[in-house]
Amino acid sequence: xxxxxxxxxxxxxxxxxxxxxxxxxxxxxxxxxxxxxxxxxxxxxxxxxxxxxxxxxxxxxxxxxxxxxxxxxxxxxxxxxxxxxxxxxxxxxxxxxxxxxxxxxxxxxxxxxxxxxxxxxxxxxxxxxxxxxxxxxxxxxxxxxxxxxxxxxxxxxxxx
Ligand SMILES: [Ca+2]
Ligand SMILES: [Ca+2]
Numbered sequence: 001x002x003x004x005x006x007x008x009x010x011x012x013x014x015x016x017x018x019x020x021x022x023x024x025x026x027x028x029x030x031x032x033x034x035x036x037x038x039x040x041x042x043x044x045x046x047x048x049x050x051x052x053x054x055x056x057x058x059x060x061x062x063x064x065x066x067x068x069x070x071x072x073x074x075x076x077x078x079x080x081x082x083x084x085x086x087x088x089x090x091x092x093x094x095x096x097x098x099x100x101x102x103x104x105x106x107x108x109x110x111x112x113x114x115x116x117x118x119x120x121x122x123x124x125x126x127x128x129x130x131x132x133x134x135x136x137x138x139x140x141x142x143x144x145x146x147x148x149x150x151x152x153x154x155x156x157x158x159x160x
Pocket of ligand 2: 126127128129133144146
C-alpha cells in the first residue's frame, strides 16, 4: 500500500530500499529531501517518531480515540519537532486533525499531552472561529481552527 499514492509524482522519488515490512522513500519538498520509512501497516517512521496518516475521515474526538487505541495520540507539533513541517510538506494539500484544541478555555490552546502551545504555525488570520472552532486542523501551509465535530483525516504520533 502506498500512502503517498496521491503525491505529485514529479516530487516523489522512487522507492529506494525495500524490506519485508517496510520501504524507504525520499520526498523532495521545496526545501529538503525528506526520508521516510513506510511500513506496510501504514505507519511511517520519520526521525524519532512513528506517524500514522489516515485515509478515513473522522471528527476530532474519534480521530484521537483511534490513535489512543493504537498506543499513540494525535500528533503534537512542538519546538523540538519543527522539522515535522518538512514531514507535513510531504502530505501536499491535504488537511489533518492534530492534537491541539482550545475546548477547555477559549483561546488557550493545549496539546493532547496537556502542554501549552509553544510554537505556532497558524495560517494568517487564524485562529478565527472563537468558541465555534476549538480544534486545530493542519495543512502543510499552516493550521486553522475548525469545528471539532467536522470530519477530516488525522495524523497519529507515537514516540519510539
Ligand atoms: Ca476556539
Ligand atoms: Ca478558523
